[in-house]
Amino acid sequence: MKRNTLSNAVSESLSPAPDTLDTHGNRRRTLLKGAAAATVATGTITGAPMIWAQNIKDVTLRQFGTGVSNLNDVAAKVKEDLGFTLEMTALDSDSVAQRAATQPNSFDIADIEYWICKKVWPAGNLQAMDTSRIDQYDNIVGIFRNGKLNPDSEIAQGTAPHSVGFVDGSDGTEFVDEESGWMTLIPTIYNADTLGIRPDLIGRPIESWAELLNPEFKGKASILDISSIGIMDAAMVAEASGIITYGDKGNMTREEIDTTINMLIEAKRAGQFRAFWKSFDESVNLMASGEVVIQSMWSPAITAVKAKGIECVYQPLKEGYRSWGGGLGLSKNLSGLELDAAYEYINWYLSGWVGGYLMRQGYYSAVPTTSKEFMSADEWGYWFEGKAAEGDIVSPTGQTIASTGDVRDGGAFEERMGRVACWNAVMDENQYMVRKWNEFIAA
Amino acid sequence: MSASIDTPAAAGRPAAAVPGKRPRGRLSENLLGWLLATPFVAVLAVFLLLPIALIFVVSFWETSAYSYGPAFILDNYGYLLTSSVTLSVYVKTLMFTALTWAITLLIGFTVAWFLAFHVRSLGVQISLFLLCTIPFWTSNIIRMISWIPFLGRNGIANSVLLDLGVIDAPLEWLLFSDFAVILAFVHLYTLFMIVPIFNTMMRIDRSLIEAARDAGASGFQVLRHVVLPLTLPGIMIGSIFVVTLVMGDFITVRFMSGGQSASVGRTIANEIALLQYPAASANAVILLVTVLLMVGVLMRFVDIRKEL
Numbered sequence: 001m002k003r004n005t006l007s008n009a010v011s012e013s014l015s016p017a018p019d020t021l022d023t024h025g026n027r028r029r030t031l032l033k034g035a036a037a038a039t040v041a042t043g044t045i046t047g048a049p050m051i052w053a054q055n056i057k058d059v060t061l062r063q064f065g066t067g068v069s070n071l072n073d074v075a076a077k078v079k080e081d082l083g084f085t086l087e088m089t090a091l092d093s094d095s096v097a098q099r100a101a102t103q104p105n106s107f108d109i110a111d112i113e114y115w116i117c118k119k120v121w122p123a124g125n126l127q128a129m130d131t132s133r134i135d136q137y138d139n140i141v142g143i144f145r146n147g148k149l150n151p152d153s154e155i156a157q158g159t160a161p162h163s164v165g166f167v168d169g170s171d172g173t174e175f176v177d178e179e180s181g182w183m184t185l186i187p188t189i190y191n192a193d194t195l196g197i198r199p200d201l202i203g204r205p206i207e208s209w210a211e212l213l214n215p216e217f218k219g220k221a222s223i224l225d226i227s228s229i230g231i232m233d234a235a236m237v238a239e240a241s242g243i244i245t246y247g248d249k250g251n252m253t254r255e256e257i258d259t260t261i262n263m264l265i266e267a268k269r270a271g272q273f274r275a276f277w278k279s280f281d282e283s284v285n286l287m288a289s290g291e292v293v294i295q296s297m298w299s300p301a302i303t304a305v306k307a308k309g310i311e312c313v314y315q316p317l318k319e320g321y322r323s324w325g326g327g328l329g330l331s332k333n334l335s336g337l338e339l340d341a342a343y344e345y346i347n348w349y350l351s352g353w354v355g356g357y358l359m360r361q362g363y364y365s366a367v368p369t370t371s372k373e374f375m376s377a378d379e380w381g382y383w384f385e386g387k388a389a390e391g392d393i394v395s396p397t398g399q400t401i402a403s404t405g406d407v408r409d410g411g412a413f414e415e416r417m418g419r420v421a422c423w424n425a426v427m428d429e430n431q432y433m434v435r436k437w438n439e440f441i442a443a
Numbered sequence: 444m445s446a447s448i449d450t451p452a453a454a455g456r457p458a459a460a461v462p463g464k465r466p467r468g469r470l471s472e473n474l475l476g477w478l479l480a481t482p483f484v485a486v487l488a489v490f491l492l493l494p495i496a497l498i499f500v501v502s503f504w505e506t507s508a509y510s511y512g513p514a515f516i517l518d519n520y521g522y523l524l525t526s527s528v529t530l531s532v533y534v535k536t537l538m539f540t541a542l543t544w545a546i547t548l549l550i551g552f553t554v555a556w557f558l559a560f561h562v563r564s565l566g567v568q569i570s571l572f573l574l575c576t577i578p579f580w581t582s583n584i585i586r587m588i589s590w591i592p593f594l595g596r597n598g599i600a601n602s603v604l605l606d607l608g609v610i611d612a613p614l615e616w617l618l619f620s621d622f623a624v625i626l627a628f629v630h631l632y633t634l635f636m637i638v639p640i641f642n643t644m645m646r647i648d649r650s651l652i653e654a655a656r657d658a659g660a661s662g663f664q665v666l667r668h669v670v671l672p673l674t675l676p677g678i679m680i681g682s683i684f685v686v687t688l689v690m691g692d693f694i695t696v697r698f699m700s701g702g703q704s705a706s707v708g709r710t711i712a713n714e715i716a717l718l719q720y721p722a723a724s725a726n727a728v729i730l731l732v733t734v735l736l737m738v739g740v741l742m743r744f745v746d747i748r749k750e751l
Contacts, residue, residue, distance in 0.1 A: 094716035101718055119718075219615055225702045227717065268703070275619045275701025286701075289595050291618070431506060434717050435522070441713075442528045442535070442705035 057083045059341040064089035065111025066096055068280075068300065068363070069189050069326060073396065074354055082348055084341050092279060093226055100125060100329070109342060110329040115159040115228060115424045117185055117329065121173070126329040128167045128182035133343050136350040136367045144187040144325070144366060145179055149417055158232065158250025158423035161187060161325045171332075185327025186346050187366035189358050192321035192416045195233075196287060196297030200311045209233075209240035209319050212294055213267050222286055222295035223264075225276035227437035229424055232322050233296045234260050236421065240319045250425030254432055261436040265443045276441070280304075287312060299362040302409075307399045314409040320421030321410075327366075357396050359383050364413060386412030495731070502724035511720055519725035528710070533733075536706045539621075539696070540689045543628040547685050548678065550629070551636025555677075556670070558637075559644035560652075575637055578630075587627045587695055594618035594626075619701030627699045632688055636681035643677030644670065675745045683738055690734050 063070065063086055070090040078086040089107075091099065097116045099106060104125035112120070120126070131137045142148045147155045147162035165187075166180045167173065175184070197206050202217075212221055212233075224230050235249040244259050246252060252260070267273065274292050277283045284304045286292040297314070305312040328349065330342050348354075355365030356374025360383065365371040372380050381387035386408055393402040402408075410416045427433055505514040523529050554575065562568045578586060593599050594617040601613040616622055647670065655665045693708030707730050714723035 092716075098716065098718055222701075227713075273703065275703060278697070278702065285591070289592070289597060291596050430717075431719065434713075434719065435526075435528070438705070438710060438713060439528050441702065442532050442710070 055337060056341050056344070059084040059338055060087060061085070061108045061338065061341060061345060062087045062089070062106070063109040063111055063328075064091060064096065064099060064107050065326070066090065066093055066113070068298075069111055069358065071357070073357065077353060078345060078348070081353070082341075082344055084345075086345065093229070104331060104333060108331050108334055108338065109345070110331065111188065111326060112185065112329060113324055113326045113424060114161040114164055114185065115324075115426045117327070118159050118164045118175075119426045119430075121164065121167075121175070121184055124171075124173065125332055126184065127332045127334065128170050128172055128184055129186060129330060129343070129346070130170065131179075131181050131183050133347075134183070134186065134350070135347050136370060139367045139369050140187060140350070141364075141366055141368065143190070143417065144327075149414070153418065156320075156323065156420040156422050157246070157248045158322075158425035160423050161185075161190070161327075185329045186350070187325055187327045188349060188354070189363040189365060190323065190325030190417075191299050191363050192323045192410070192420055193296075193298060194317055194321050194410070195294055195315050196283075196302050196305075197313050197315050198287060198290070198293040198311060199313050201290060201293040206294065206315050207318050209236040209317050210242075212237045212296075213241065213263070213272055215270070215272070217272070217294050219271050219274055220291070220293045221272050222275050222277055222283070222292040223273065224283070224296045225278050225441065227434050228426055228430075229322075229324075230276075230296070231257075231260060231433055231437065232422060232424060234264055236317075236319055236322055238263050240317075249422045251427045252429065252433070254429055257427075257429060257433050257436050261440050264440045268440065268443055303362055303395065303399075303401055306401060307395075316410040316416075316419075320419045321416065322422055322424065323417070323420040324424040360394075360396050362401075362408075364417065368413070382406070382408055384413050386410075386415060498724045498727050501721055502728050504721040504724075506719055506721050511718070519721050520729075522722070523725050523729060528705075529729075532705045532707055532710055535704060536690060536708075539624060539628065539692075539706065540686055542625050543632065543689050544682060544685050546625070546629045547633045547636045548682065550633050551640050551681060552674075552678070554633075554637050555641035555644050555674075556666075558641055559647075560670075572641065575634060579634060583631060584694065586631060587698055590623065590627055590630070590699065591618060594623055619699070619703055621700065621704060623699040624696055624704060627695050628689055628692070631695065632685050635684035635688070636678075639677040639680040639684075640674055641677070643674045647673045676747050679741050679745045679747060682741055686737055686741070687734055690730065690737070 061084065065088075070088045072088060075086040075088050078084065093113065093116065096110070096112055097119055100110045100112055100116065100120040101123040110120075110126060117126075134140075142150070142153075144161045144165055147160050163177070164175050165184055166176050166178065167182050167184055168176050168180055169182055172180075172182060195206070195209065195212060201220075211217070212223065223233055231252075232249060235246060235252070238244050238260050239246060239249070241263075243263055244256065246256055275282075275286055277286060277295070280298060280301055281304075283295065283297055283301045286295065287297070287301070287305045288308050288310050299314060302312050302314045328346055330339070334342050350365075350367045350370060352367070352370035352372075352374045355367060355371030359365055359368070359371050359375060360379055362383065364384075368384060372384075375383070378390045379393060382389045382393050382402060389402045389404055389406045391404055392400050393406070395401050502519055503515045503517070504511055505516050505518070558568055558571055562571060591598075595601070596613045596615065596618070598618070600617055601610075604610045605613065651669055651673075652665055655669045660668065691708050693706060693712040696704055696706040696709055697712075707726065711723050711726045711730070714720075714726060
């Protein structure tokens with residue numbers, strides 16, 4: 001059914017088109033550029049390319065990804081601005097990786113993290129994107145292009161996004177080091193993660209990752225049970241405690257894995273952990289109910305705890321942050337009008353509305369300059385520049401997150417993203433690590 | 444030889460049928476039987492046997508860093524059968540199963556006994572029985588998760604106990620512990636024990652009990668020598684339900700232990716989540732064999748087909 005209507009739509013769209021496509025599809029691109037420029041000028045998006053509007057309405061793009069960016073508000077706005085339908089499915093990171101690797105026909109757009117990309121790209125279900133069709137490509141933050149936030153930044157350990165960001169052609173399977181013009185994922189959001197704490201229940205400053213295993217918090221600590229991320233948090237703790245210094249936390253040797261897991265097992269046997277969490281809401285409940293006072297946490301979970309009127313701090317720690325980034329990948333099955341719609345969607349994604357929405361939730365967008373246009377000066381100051389709020393800071397869903405005088409935990413963008421110690425990663429010894437992780441869970 | 448198949452219809456057939464026609468009649472009756480069974484056999488073959496066969500095949504495949512593919516290797520089983528994780532996970536799972544089975548049996552038998560022998564009116568019996576099923580109108584997950592705020596450190600149970608002065612500090616082991624896991628299992632699965640036991644108890648000829656009493660049997664003797672043997676098929680059916688459900692569970696263990704305890708189901712779920720399909724398949728095959736053995740042992744105690 002769907003394919004039929006689509007092929008009709010494609011033929012309809014191609015025959016009456018007044019100007020023909022050149023070999024690189026440049027007609028559309030110039031058209032889009034014009035539309036985007038107009039958009040920026042007026043500050044509102046009004047359904048970009050008019051010629052396509054009629055046919056593109058029939059397109060449905062199926063996107064899946066983790067809950068963080070799979071927001072129904074985005075789907076609704078896509079319908080409003082671009083006219084086509086975006087179906088969203090939210091899954092946990094493991095299921096996302098699984099689906100991207102094994103069910104290529106079940107999606108058109110994969111919203112995945114960079115470490116998942118490293119894992120699933122070789123399965124060959126995704127196609128690389130032509131960066132010349134991405135309007136805002138030049139404004140994408142350096143982290144995703146050459147790996148450097150500033151020219152003098154040091155590249156953190158782990159699966160740094162730029163290292164799996166490019167391949168050598170639309171169906172290239174090997175990652176390349178330079179900006180090749182073919183991007184695997186278009187970065188959407190990223191953030192710097194650290195430990196969440198309940199300052200009211202701890203009552204003293206927390207400055208190091210090592211505190212997670214401090215016996216003072218026996219039975220009141222938690223770590224996330226997604227092995228690939230949990231092991232990184234554990235590595236931050238192990239290094240901070242002086243147990244070990246890693247060559248690369250994102251790609252440990254077997255000995256390093258053993259040392260890390262043994263540390264965790266010892267702590268578990270001593271009753272350090274109250275629970276392990278796997279999903280966002282579990283972490284919120286653990287923290288809000290006071291079962292746990294210090295744990296691995298994600299930024300919106302902090303916001304969710306605060307929204308319940310409970311004190312909760314996303315504690316900057318001296319060893320730095322564990323960072324992650326996500327992006328949109330295109331299914332290999334996309335072609336013709338659907339592929340054009342996907343490019344349109346990606347350009348729209350980077351044009352600011354989504355970025356503003358996500359930044360007001362505490363994430364960062366890939367192109368902060370466009371997001372700025374969709375945020376008030378106070379919001380921009382609070383979320384991006386680390387300035388004290390001049391009034392109430394309200395989330396996109398209407399919750400008051402901060403009030404006058406509050407400063408974001410960790411401060412400004414540069415201060416947070418500039419202090420990344422490692423990126424979420426998938427290791428060469430992945431299978432060994434998973435087995436050891438299972439030993440930890442079964443211990 | 445087809446004539447040796449002992450179908451109930453054939454067994455009930457008069458022996459003095461015309462010898463010449465008998466084989467033909469039986470043959471078509473057999474044929475009819477097979478035809479009637481065909482749709483069910485087909486459904487089972489496609490949706491049960493084929494998937495199990497595939498799982499078996501995949502369990503010999505190999506996994507590389509980020510993908511997996513056809514091969515014939517024994518590594519998956521090799522690791523599984525030599526790893527200390529497997530042993531500890533099975534011990535834990537069997538512990539959950541044994542305790543849950545014993546507790547659900549005790550509660551299930553008592554409730555069924557009360558319903559079957561102490562409640563005289565059929566109307567009350569049915570309404571009380573329906574009452575038992577009411578919690579099952581909500582989802583399994585909801586029933587399980589609702590324990591979490593109740594048992595938590597600052598939960599209702601702890602607040603009440605603290606207010607009553609029974610304890611001085613919140614009981615930590617109420618939630619995210621093996622206790623919580625077994626509590627949830629018992630809550631979730633007791634009905635699976637009550638229903639078959641109640642069913643078999645209702646079919647016990649009351650005159651047998653009267654006869655036992657007339658012969659001077661005490662209440663306990665009636666229970667031990669009359670009711671228990673006659674209820675055995677129900678107990679076995681209930682046990683099979685409970686044992687298979689608990690052995691295969693992964694979500695209850697994860698939620699109620701706060702991720703602290705492992706079970707075989709959880710290990711499989713983790714492996715699937717991490718795309719380790721061959722390892723998960725090998726694990727599933729071993730679990731299937733274990734559960735089949737357990738069910739086989741249960742079946743030794745009673746011939747369910749004869750009793751039903």
